[in-house]
Amino acid sequence: MDTGSVRAVNLSRVLAAALAQEEPPTRADLAAATSTTRATATRLVDELVAHGVLVEAAPDAERPRRPGRPGIPLQPGTRHVALGLQVEVSHLTAVVVDLAGTVRARRRVEDDLRGSDAEPVLARLGALAEHVLSDLPSGTVVVGTGLAVPGLVAEGGMLLRAPNLGWSDVAVAALFPPPAGTGPPTVGNEADLAAVTVSSTAPGRPGAHPDFLYLSGATGIGGSIVLDGHPLTGRHGWAGEVGHVTVDPDGPPCACGSTGCLEQYAGSRALASAAGLDPSAGTSAIAAAARSGEPAAIAAVERAGTALGVALAVVVNVLDVPVIVLGGHLREIGELVRPVLEDTLARRVLSAGWVAPRVEVAPAHATAALGAAYTELHRLVTDPRPWLTGPVTSREAR
Numbered sequence: 001m002d003t004g005s006v007r008a009v010n011l012s013r014v015l016a017a018a019l020a021q022e023e024p025p026t027r028a029d030l031a032a033a034t035s036t037t038r039a040t041a042t043r044l045v046d047e048l049v050a051h052g053v054l055v056e057a058a059p060d061a062e063r064p065r066r067p068g069r070p071g072i073p074l075q076p077g078t079r080h081v082a083l084g085l086q087v088e089v090s091h092l093t094a095v096v097v098d099l100a101g102t103v104r105a106r107r108r109v110e111d112d113l114r115g116s117d118a119e120p121v122l123a124r125l126g127a128l129a130e131h132v133l134s135d136l137p138s139g140t141v142v143v144g145t146g147l148a149v150p151g152l153v154a155e156g157g158m159l160l161r162a163p164n165l166g167w168s169d170v171a172v173a174a175l176f177p178p179p180a181g182t183g184p185p186t187v188g189n190e191a192d193l194a195a196v197t198v199s200s201t202a203p204g205r206p207g208a209h210p211d212f213l214y215l216s217g218a219t220g221i222g223g224s225i226v227l228d229g230h231p232l233t234g235r236h237g238w239a240g241e242v243g244h245v246t247v248d249p250d251g252p253p254c255a256c257g258s259t260g261c262l263e264q265y266a267g268s269r270a271l272a273s274a275a276g277l278d279p280s281a282g283t284s285a286i287a288a289a290a291r292s293g294e295p296a297a298i299a300a301v302e303r304a305g306t307a308l309g310v311a312l313a314v315v316v317n318v319l320d321v322p323v324i325v326l327g328g329h330l331r332e333i334g335e336l337v338r339p340v341l342e343d344t345l346a347r348r349v350l351s352a353g354w355v356a357p358r359v360e361v362a363p364a365h366a367t368a369a370l371g372a373a374y375t376e377l378h379r380l381v382t383d384p385r386p387w388l389t390g391p392v393t394s395r396e397a398r
């Protein structure tokens, strides 16, 4: 390894250790956490502090005193942010997130984008991105832009297919107009990116589960399998399309061209239609109807729960994933579907008698836009060197 790579690894280890701590660590804490000398940890931390990646907080009088001088607690800085963007069938979202995981700005515009033209939609998203960046203090550095889309993404930011948007072979990265001072976006699958907010509770801070299946419910249903903290992407990055697992081959036609896919039972529009509501009614309305005892809504929720159980039992039987996290619109019916979902899993998962799959509802903040921003910030954590050069006074692209 050359000296540049060694420096990158050491900076990354110290920064990752700092971000992973619940309590703001001192230089001595970071030396211990990374098994380096106090002098080495101090030199690395000083470099990160000089460029605002970490900042020194006031010493905490409550902390137990060690012998010698009290250490200065270190926190993630607010100078480096990432832009997280999302195109969903029902909305466009833009967020700005800093290294502490604080959302600094957010805009969401509701719309019906089924069958839309990609270019004007991406132009609107560009304007939304420009808007959320407009109020940041000068000197803020945008380390990257992540853009989440509900479909299959290929290298180079090409969206191959998003059945519910009706988009095919769209060069999303090339068509998106980046705001002034930012670079082209990294395009990713929305479920994979939303899952990042479960595997990390803030940039660089591990979440509760190393192994889980994340389901991202909207008009369609996306999925992401995370094993040992890493997404299982498959050869092309297309793994996890749980929404198109067949629940009933004789079931209703799906936008993907198949029949009886999971999203035809548990997608938001399918669920609303089954409940006898307008397809755009929204899942909170269905949940409210089911809770008030409306028979059609109860039947629709139970049908969705059974379909989820049938499809997810396939995934658990094949991959041995212990936790299922229900995200997106499935959050709103999570507690309602849980009994029938758990019952179906118990009957269909071979190992359920020994370890029953756990079903959890995703935290409210779990969105693909946020996960896209976290992913960009993780790049800074992996190699902080590009952001440690010279004083920076304005927004900078990578």
Ligand SMILES: [Zn+2]
Residues within 6 Å of the ligand: 243, 244, 254, 255, 256, 257, 258, 259, 261
């Ligand atoms: Zn399908």
